[in-house]
Amino acid sequence: MTIVEMNHVSKTFGTVHAVDDVTLSIEKGELFGLLGPNGAGKTTAIRCMLDIFKPDSGTISILGGAMSEDKKDRIGYMPEERGLYQDITLERCLTYLGSLKGLKPAQVRENARQYLEYFDLADHGSRKVKELSKGMQQKAQVISTLLHQPDLLIVDEPFAGLDPVNTRLVKDLLREQHEKGVTIILCSHQMNMVEELCERILLVDHGKAVLYGRLDEIRKKFSGNAVTVQTSANLPSLPGVEKVEAVNGSMKLTLASGITPQEILQRLVNADVPMDGFNISTPTLDEIFVNVVRGGRKTA
C-alpha cells in the first residue's frame, strides 16, 4: 500500500523553484531517506506533503488520498527547527500536543510516561521546557512526535544536537517503529545514518529529484569501475588497470572502460599475487551525495 505519493509536484516562491517536478512513492512500512543540501527543497516538499503549503502543480496523496484533519492525527512530524512551548512544564506541553492529535489526557500521560522513562526524562516532567538542556528538549521533541503512535512518521534531522548515547537511543527507536510497521521519512545530512537505516532514498538538489531508488542499487550504479585489493605484495602492472592508489592500507585499482572486476581477479590470480581480500569498490553515500551535488552545480 502506498502511503505517500507525489506526482510531478512543483512549488515556486517568486522566482525560486523550491520543488521542481518531484515524483516519489513511499510504501507502507518503509524507512525512506530524503536527502539534499541546505535549501534543496526538502522541507518545502515535506510541507507540501503535510498540506501546510499547497503545490502549484502536481498531485499529492497521503495515507491513501488527500490530506484531511483526521489524517493529521495519524502523522507525527518533527521539523528541523524544533518548536516546544517554553514557558510551561514538559508534561503540560506533551499533554497539549498529544491531545491535539486526538488522544485522551490519560492516554497522553501514559504514553508520555513510557517515553520519558525511555529517554531518561522522567524526573524532568514537572520542569519548564525552557529550563531543560538543548539535548533534553531535542528528546522531548522526539517524544511529542511519537506520543500518539503515528502511522506515518516524518523526522527532519532527528539526530541534530544529540550526544552519541542519545543518538543511539533515537536510532533504536526509529528501528523499533520501523519494525512495528510505521512508515518513516527520514531527512538527514548525516549520510552514515541514512545508509544505516534507510532502504530507499530521494536526493533533491535545487528542488529537483536527482537520485531516487533503492540505496543498494544507487550505490551499485555509482560504484564505477574499481576494485580494492588487500595484499602485502607489490602489484605488477596489469593490462586493463588505469590507475593504482593506496587507500586505507588497501590498493584501489581503477579499471579501464570495458574491463570487468572478474577479468582483473583472473589476471591477479594468474600473476600469483597473494591476496588477503578482493572487493568491488562501492562509494559511500556521502561520496555519492557530494559527487551528485557537486556535479549538478557544475552543470547548473
Add this chain to the structure above:
Amino acid sequence: MNKTWLVGIHEYKRHVFNRRFAFGLLSVPFFILVLIGLIFLIISMENRTRAIGYIDHSGLLTDPLPAPAVEPPDKPVEFLAYPDWESAEAAMVADEVQAVYIIPEDYLSSGTLELRYLVPIKSPARGQFYDFLEVNLLAGYDPALVERVNNGSEIIIRTLDGSKEVSSESGFLGIIVPLFSAFGFIIAMFTTGGYLVNAVVEEKENRTMEVVLTSVSPNQFMAGKILADIFIGLTQILLWLVFIIIGIRVASNYFELLQSIRIDPQLIVLCLVILLPTFVMVSAIMALIGATVGEAREGQQLTGLLSLPIWIPYMLIGLILENPNSTLSVVLSMVPMTSSLTMLIRQGATTIPAWQIAASSLILVLCAAGAIWLAGKAFRLGMLRYGKRISFREIIGPRGEVTP
C-alpha cells in the same frame, strides 16, 4: 473535544494561570486604591482643623446651637466666640484660630460677612462655618423645614417618555459609571490583545506553530486563539467587577452617594451588542497583527497605533456630553473603532435611539466577521514566515503567495 476548544483552553490556561496576568489583574484595583488614597490625602491636606473664631455683632450667635456633624473624610472644626477684634486678632496671631469671621449687626438684612485671616482659609472649614451659621439662623423654626433647608433641593430631570431620569444629586454617577465601564473594557481588550499578538509571534519565533499546524488547521488554530482572548478579557473584566462591587459596598458605608449607583438596563444592552462584537473584532485584528509581523516589538508598536482611534471619543468627551445626539456623536457611534466609547459616553447623557444601537452593532458584527476572514488569510500566509512581515496587499490579494 473539538480542536478549536483545545487550542482555546490551552491558550486560556497559559495566560490566566500566569504571574503576568495576576499582576495585570491586580494593577487596576491597586491603581484605583492609590487614586482613592490620593483623594483622601488631598482632602485631609485641605482640612485645617484649627478653630475658627467669630465676633458676633448681630446677636444671632449669643447662645449658639452646636455645628452639625461632619462626614468623613472632613474633620470637625471648633468655633470660638470673641467679644472684640483685639482679642480675636491676638488669638489669630497666637495661631489659636485660623481665621475670624465678623458678623455685622445688619447681617440679616445685608447677608454680608467679613472674614479676616493670615493664611487663606480652605473651603471645607469655610463650609463648616456656614453650616454652623445656618443651623443657628434656623433655630426655632419647624424641624421639618430646617431639615428641608439643610438638605437643599434635588432636581430630577426625566425624559418625556420616562425612559431615563437624572438626579441633580447623583446625576454625575450616571455619566461616570458607563465611562468607567468603557475604560475598563478597553484596557482589558488591549491587555489581552497584547497577549494574543505576543503568543502568535512567539509561536512563529520558536517554531511551535509548525508543529501545531500539523495537528490542527490554521482556521481552528486562529479561532481557538481568538476565543481564548475573549474569555481571558471577560475573566479580567469579571474579576475587576468583583473588586469594584466589593469596593462600592464597603465605600457606600462611608459615602451615602455611592448607594445611589444604579446600572441602567441600556448599559447592559450596550455591553452585549456593542462591546462584545468590538472585542471579537479587536481580537481578530490582534491575531492578524500577530500573523503579519516578524517580531514581537513590531507587534506592540502596531497594537499601540491601533489603540489610538479608540480614544478619540475621550478627547471629544466635552462635545459629546454637551450634545449627545449631534451628528458628530452619531457618526462616532457608527465608526467601528470609536463606537464603543462614544456609545457609553452618550448612554450617560441621553437615551440612545434603538435604531442607532442596532445599526452600530450590525456594523461592528460585519467588521468583526471581516477581521476574522482577513486574520484567517494572514494566518495561512504568515504562519511559517519567520522574521519577515507580510504586506496588506498580500493579505487582501486574490491568491497570496506563501514564502517559507
